[in-house]
Structures are given as C-alpha cells and as structure tokens.
Amino acid sequence: MSPRLARLLVHAYPPSWRRRYGSEYAALLEDLPATPSVVADAVRAGLAVRGRALSNALLTSGGPAVTIDFGGWHARAFALLAIVVALPTTIVLALSALAYNVGVPGMATAIEPIQRQLLGSKLIGLGLMGAPVLAFVIAVLPVLRLSIQREAGELTIAFAIRGRALTLVAAVLSLLLIAFFAIHSATEFLFGT
Amino acid sequence: MRPTAQEPALLIMISLASGPKHGHAMMRDVEAFAGAHLGPGTLYGALTRLDDGGLVEPLAPEGRRRPYRLTPAGLAALRARLGEMRQALSIGLARVAHE
Numbered sequence: 001m002s003p004r005l006a007r008l009l010v011h012a013y014p015p016s017w018r019r020r021y022g023s024e025y026a027a028l029l030e031d032l033p034a035t036p037s038v039v040a041d042a043v044r045a046g047l048a049v050r051g052r053a054l055s056n057a058l059l060t061s062g063g064p065a066v067t068i069d070f071g072g073w074h075a076r077a078f079a080l081l082a083i084v085v086a087l088p089t090t091i092v093l094a095l096s097a098l099a100y101n102v103g104v105p106g107m108a109t110a111i112e113p114i115q116r117q118l119l120g121s122k123l124i125g126l127g128l129m130g131a132p133v134l135a136f137v138i139a140v141l142p143v144l145r146l147s148i149q150r151e152a153g154e155l156t157i158a159f160a161i162r163g164r165a166l167t168l169v170a171a172v173l174s175l176l177l178i179a180f181f182a183i184h185s186a187t188e189f190l191f192g193t
Numbered sequence: 194m195r196p197t198a199q200e201p202a203l204l205i206m207i208s209l210a211s212g213p214k215h216g217h218a219m220m221r222d223v224e225a226f227a228g229a230h231l232g233p234g235t236l237y238g239a240l241t242r243l244d245d246g247g248l249v250e251p252l253a254p255e256g257r258r259r260p261y262r263l264t265p266a267g268l269a270a271l272r273a274r275l276g277e278m279r280q281a282l283s284i285g286l287a288r289v290a291h292e
Contacts, residue, residue: 021237027257028216028233038232045234049241 012046082139132177
C-alpha cells in the first residue's frame with residue numbers, strides 16, 4: 001500500500017504505541033496490498049489498542065495519560081470539507097432569510113417551489129439539519145487534543161484545540177447553523193409558530 | 194479444514210521458534226505452516242502483548258523493519274503450551290478413534 005495510507009492507518013493507534021512500533025508497523029503495511037481486509041484489520045486493531053489504553057487510564061491510578069490527537073492532520077482540507085458540507089444548509093437558510101426576514105422583492109416567489117420540494121422530503125430535511133453537526137465534527141476533530149489521566153485517584157481530562165483560521169471559520173459557521181435550528185425548534189415548541 | 198488465526202500469539206511464537214523474523218516474514222511463515230492469514234493489526238496486537246510479557250524481544254532494526262526473537266521465557270512458555278496441546282490432542286484422537 002502507499003506510504004500515505006500506511007501513515008494514516010498507523011494513526012489509528014495511540015501516540016505511545018506509535019512511538020514504540022510506528023515506524024516498523026508502517027514499513028510492514030507498505031509491504032502489504034491495500035485490500036479491504038488488511039485495512040479493516042489495521043483499523044480494528046488500532047482502535048482496540050486505543051480502547052484498552054483509555055480503559056487503563058480510567059481504571060488505574062498514575063498510569064500514562066491517554067491522548068487522542070490527530071496532530072492537526074490535514075486540518076485545512078477538513079475545514080474546507082466542513083464548509084462544503086454546511087454550504088447547502090447555509091444557502092437554504094440565507095435565501096429564506098432574504099425572502100422572509102429582509103423581504104427582498106420576488107425572492108419568496110422564486111424560492112417557494114424549491115422549498116416545497118426540499119421540505120417534502122424528510123430525508124433532505126434531516127440532511128440539511130444534520131449537516132451542520134457533521135460539519136462541526138469534521139472541522140474540529142483534526143485539531144482537537146484530548147488527554148485523559150488518572151493520578152492519585154483523580155481523573156484529569158484536558159482539551160486543547162490547535163488554532164487554524166479556516167477551522168475557526170468552519171466551526172463558527174456550523175455552530176451558527178446549529179444555534180439557528182436549536183432556537184427555531186425551541187420557538188416552535190414554546191409558541192407553536 | 195482451514196486453520197483459523199484464533200491463537201495469533203501461539204502462531205507467532207511457533208514462527209519465531211525457527212529463528213528471528215520481522216513482521217512480514219512472520220505473516221508469510223504462519224500462512225505457510227498453518228494456512229492462517231494474520232492481518233497486520235492482529236499480528237502487531239499479539240506481538241505487542243508478547244513483547245510486554247517478555248516472551249519475545251526486538252532486535253536491532255534492519256532498515257525500517259525490526260526482527261523479533263523468542264526470549265528464553267518465551268521458549269519455555271511455548272514448550273509448555275505445545276505440551277498441553279499435545280496431551281489434549283492425543284486424548285482427543287484416542288477418543289474419536291473409539292467412536
């Protein structure tokens with residue numbers, strides 16, 4: 001398989017494991033064909049090691065910290081993908097706001113047929129509402145660093161986010177959309193409008 | 194019947210009993226003598242546990258590949274496990290012969 005895919009699969013394992021076995025494991029993966037069974041086995045095993053490390057950190061005192069860290073892996077590309085995922089929802093909401101809140105002449109007539117079609121399908125409706133949540137996860141996950149450690153009987157969980165301007169844009173856009181849907185749903189629930 | 198990789202650690206130890214090997218060589222050897230295909234994750238999962246338990250040890254890397262060998266404790270554990278299996282096997286064969 002390609003060195004790029006091998007490096008990605010090595011990242012399924014926690015950093016402590018990668019420091020010890022990462023280089024030789026990547027060399028082994030590069031020697032193997034990228035068949036679905038090889039990739040699935042590597043992902044499953046990596047996640048199993050992460051799971052064991054996490055449960056050790058939660059159950060044992062004074063053990064090494066478990067760190068979930070994607071190391072800013074392709075953060076800009078993921079931020080861009082997040083914006084693309086959130087774009088259809090953004091466009092639909094922006095057009096609705098222009099038509100009904102700002103009152104741009106002729107806009108309501110123009111978008112009504114499209115809205116009828118979109119709202120007629122539950123799947124598309126759910127997709128438009130779920131897209132901001134998915135976009136937020138796609139944008140933030142690559143720059144998130146989560147560290148869990150249990151020491152002297154106390155559990156310490158630390159978050160850190162590595163700054164990326166485009167990630168911030170994608171995260172803020174997603175959060176605004178999520179907030180809009182939350183407020184809209186709450187208003188509907190409380191006032192039935 | 195094709196053997197399955199239910200005991201990857203045992204298969205790895207049997208492979209290393211014939212001399213030090215790196216990961217890919219172990220996979221090929223296990224496939225040759227047991228007909229079992231060990232995935233890379235399965236192989237390194239078992240290898241990590243054996244290494245942590247002091248049953249195998251890494252040697253100096255050859256390029257990016259790192260060979261492993263059985264430790265004396267690993268060889269003793271393998272002998273003991275194979276002995277248990279031989280006993281179970283002989284009893285099992287004797288019993289099915291009477292059926």
